[in-house]
Amino acid sequence: MDARLPAHVEISGLIRAVQGAGGFAMVVSKGERDAGVILILTQERDKNARLWERMPQLDGTRAFVCTREEDPENKKEFSEYLDRRTTQDPDTWLVELEVANPERFVPGLDA
Template sequence: MPDQRLPTHIEVSGLIRAVQAAGGFATVLSKGERDAGTIMVICCENGTNASAWERMPQRDGTRAFECARTEDPENKADFFDFWRRRAQQDPDLWVVELDVENATRFVAGDGTVS
């Protein structure tokens, strides 16, 4: 079965536009491979309570977004270091920040962004 995945840059662009249409702010913090890169989504509201979401393999062979890390309000630098290290380790990784009310609603349970 051929891979029918959207090119990453199109998926990221759609995610940014959806957040902007909802009155939020979204930006690319790190660009990865244009067509087949992976995506980390950082969700926050008014710059606080950040959480990093990455696609993880599931038992049924799909890849769903799961929370990989949450920000510790006492040590915000640790969260920043986490996603920077991930971007350095994986040159294909896109890091996208969503700053909007209930940002996690843009990360669907089926592995696609909505």
Template structure:
């Protein structure tokens, strides 16, 4: 049995954590229920969005790292990138989190790996 948390449970936990910290989260796209990859888009009050995804580290852990930042001068490009990722891998989950301190929030997710 895998020690990995099923994607739908991880998505729910991320959403609840955001709400407990005064933020809001929503699922932009549902992926494969158990084995889908979870990607997180953070935003706050019109600031540029940031896409986070899990990346493997040398020690075997997998933590969320920023993989794409929205260009305030070309917001459409970020949306197109997300759509392209979704087309390439329909199993991914896209969760948008609107929260004040996104870096702190993402750091707290290391326990979900």
């Protein structure tokens, strides 16, 4: 039995938490309702964009890991990566969080 929350429930809770803290959150790309991969794009005042993805760990758990950071000198590269990543797997959810200290909303991080 899989104890994971359905993707849409996890994302709904994430969006409400960010909005409750006075931030902005939105679904950029909607994936498979129950088991889609979740990517979280965090930003603070349109700076320091980071992409977080849940990855398998050596102990068998799955944790969110920063897989990409935006280079301020080449923002286009980051944008193109996001497009490729969501196009490769149509089950992928991409959720953008714009809030102060956004990493505190990434599940499992102690930011």
